[in-house]
Amino acid sequence: MQKTALVTGGAGFLGSHLCDYLLERGYYVIAMDNLYTGRKQNLAHIDSPNFEFREQDIIRPIEVEQNLDEIYNLACPASPPQYQKDPIFTWKTSVFGTYNAIELARKKGAKFLQASTSEVYGDPKEHPQKETYWGNVNPVGIRSCYDEGKRAAESLIFDYICMHQVDAKIVRIFNTYGPRMNPADGRVVSNFVVQAKNNEDITIYGDGSQTRSFCYYSDLIEGFYRCMQTDQDFHGPVNLGNPTEFTVKELAEKVLSMTETQSKIIYKDLPSDDPKIRKPDITLAKEALNWEPKIPLEDGLRNLIEVGLN
Ligand code: UDP
Numbered sequence: 001m002q003k004t005a006l007v008t009g010g011a012g013f014l015g016s017h018l019c020d021y022l023l024e025r026g027y028y029v030i031a032m033d034n035l036y037t038g039r040k041q042n043l044a045h046i047d048s049p050n051f052e053f054r055e056q057d058i059i060r061p062i063e064v065e066q067n068l069d070e071i072y073n074l075a076c077p078a079s080p081p082q083y084q085k086d087p088i089f090t091w092k093t094s095v096f097g098t099y100n101a102i103e104l105a106r107k108k109g110a111k112f113l114q115a116s117t118s119e120v121y122g123d124p125k126e127h128p129q130k131e132t133y134w135g136n137v138n139p140v141g142i143r144s145c146y147d148e149g150k151r152a153a154e155s156l157i158f159d160y161i162c163m164h165q166v167d168a169k170i171v172r173i174f175n176t177y178g179p180r181m182n183p184a185d186g187r188v189v190s191n192f193v194v195q196a197k198n199n200e201d202i203t204i205y206g207d208g209s210q211t212r213s214f215c216y217y218s219d220l221i222e223g224f225y226r227c228m229q230t231d232q233d234f235h236g237p238v239n240l241g242n243p244t245e246f247t248v249k250e251l252a253e254k255v256l257s258m259t260e261t262q263s264k265i266i267y268k269d270l271p272s273d274d275p276k277i278r279k280p281d282i283t284l285a286k287e288a289l290n291w292e293p294k295i296p297l298e299d300g301l302r303n304l305i306e307v308g309l310n
Contacts, residue, residue, distance in 0.1 A: 002050075004028040004066050006059050006110075008101055011038030013181045014115070014173075014217060018072060021221050023048055024111035032056050036078045036089075042180045042310070051307070056175035058097035059089075065254060070228055071103040072274040076301065078149075080143065081186035081270065087145035093156040094149025095156070102160050102168065107210065112168040113228045114157050118278055119147045120172060128245075128279040130173070131237050154237060167232045171224060174241025176278045177300065178217030183309045189212030189214060189301075190309055192252055196259040197305075199270030213279045215242035216300035228287040232286055241280035242293040258305055 005022050009015040010031025015038065022029050031043060034057035043053055056062065059073050076093045077083040083090040098114065105112040122137030123127045139145045160166040177189035195202050197255045223240040246254075252265050285291045 002026060002028055003069040003071060003072040003101055004030070004080065004276050004288065006030045006032060006064060006068050006104070007072045007074060008032045008097070009038060009076065009115070010053070010086070011035060011042050012041040012074060013042070013178070014176065014220065015181070016042035016075045017217050018074065018224060019043065019046065019051065021225060023050055028066075030066070032058065032062070032118065033075065034058075037079070037082050037182065037185065039123055039182065042131060045252050054303050058100050059092045060100070062100050062104045063102065064108070067102070070113070071101055072103045072113045072116040072228070073098060076115070077103075077148075078143055080146075080154075082141055083146045090145040091149045094146070095152045098153035098156055100248065102157060102166060105150070105168065106160060108166045111228055112157070112166055113224060114153060114168065116170050116172045117146070117150050118172055118239070118241065119143065120151050120154065121278070122147060122306040123273060123275045125210060125279050127244065128281040129239065130281040131239055131284055138273050142271065143273045144239045147183055151152040158180045158235070161235055169227050169230060169235055170237040171227050172237050173220065174239065174278065176215045176217055176220045176241070178304060179307050179309060181309050186249065186254045188212065188248060189304070192255040192274040193301075193304060193309065196255050196261040196263050197263045201251045201266040202253055202256065202267050204248055204265055205268050205274065206250065207267065209247050210270070211241050211245045211277045212248050212251070212273060214251070214297050215240070215293050216295035219295055223285060223289060223291045226291050230288065237285050239282055239290060240262045240285060240291070241282065242297070243280055243282050244297065245279040254301060258301055266290045287301045
């Protein structure tokens with residue numbers, strides 16, 4: 001029988017790719033988005049009777065008439081400049097939004113997958129980060145609306161698992177990139193690629209020695225799906241990310257070497273609370289999901305530069 005999935009944040013970068021993935025697998029897909037950072041153009045290519053889009057903010061209670069088999073809760077601005085623009089809205093999206101989404105899962109008896117984040121580890125003192133690490137998060141800094149919002153969402157989901165036996169799973173997403181990132185959203189990969197293509201200065205914040213581990217979107221989407229298909233007794237949280245670590249300066253040099261550009265590197269102030277290091281330990285994802293990323297940064301970047309962000 002055809003399964004029905006709700007994807008909140010369905011018009012976003014990852015949400016729209018997840019809609020494609022589920023449609024290819026024969027699902028009926030409802031994409032829900034308030035279009036705050038999501039864009040309708042990310043879904044414009046879909047022409048399917050198995051698809052519908054609903055413009056709705058998950059801060060308000062969600063009502064869906066259909067039976068739902070799976071709810072993927074991806075709705076939340078995820079780029080630091082975007083989520084810091086209106087931090088109260090970000091917090092509400094994470095906390096009230098997750099409450100509304102998991103309430104719907106409880107009512108419908110649907111499986112639930114939460115898009116959590118490596119930001120729950122804050123500026124980590126453990127490296128690489130395992131799921132057992134509790135993190136080093138500033139509760140009152142400029143990133144707190146997102147970090148603490150996502151942490152509160154994780155704890156709420158575990159309360160629903162314990163009190164209402166909701167079949168919920170949590171994935172912690174590490175930096176992910178690919179086509180359909182908003183070119184203006186301010187994240188490092190999109191900024192560097194756009195800057196190089198436009199022959200503008202490549203803006204490194206700080207001295208560029210901070211590290212990130214970059215996962216190509218298609219690897220991540222596969223991880224979402226595999227996690228959703230796990231048994232009722234698996235909840236995670238499970239890290240999903242590419243464990244190959246780069247400094248931001250190395251990323252800038254890679255983008256420069258892969259584009260014919262006159263761009264030069266310039267240095268700007270490092271934003272406060274910017275994590276110095278980040279790299280997932282993916283032992284659990286390998287064991288529980290039989291998942292690991294396949295696309296190295298060079299290949300993903302080459303594809304992104306060729307195809308473009310949009
Ligand atoms: N960054 C940078 N230049 C930019 C955008 C970001 O040097 O134009 C840095 C940022 O300070 C951080 C890293 O790149 O250290 C990753 O930033 P991003 O916003 O992509 O994601 P984060 O992992 O910080 O949430």
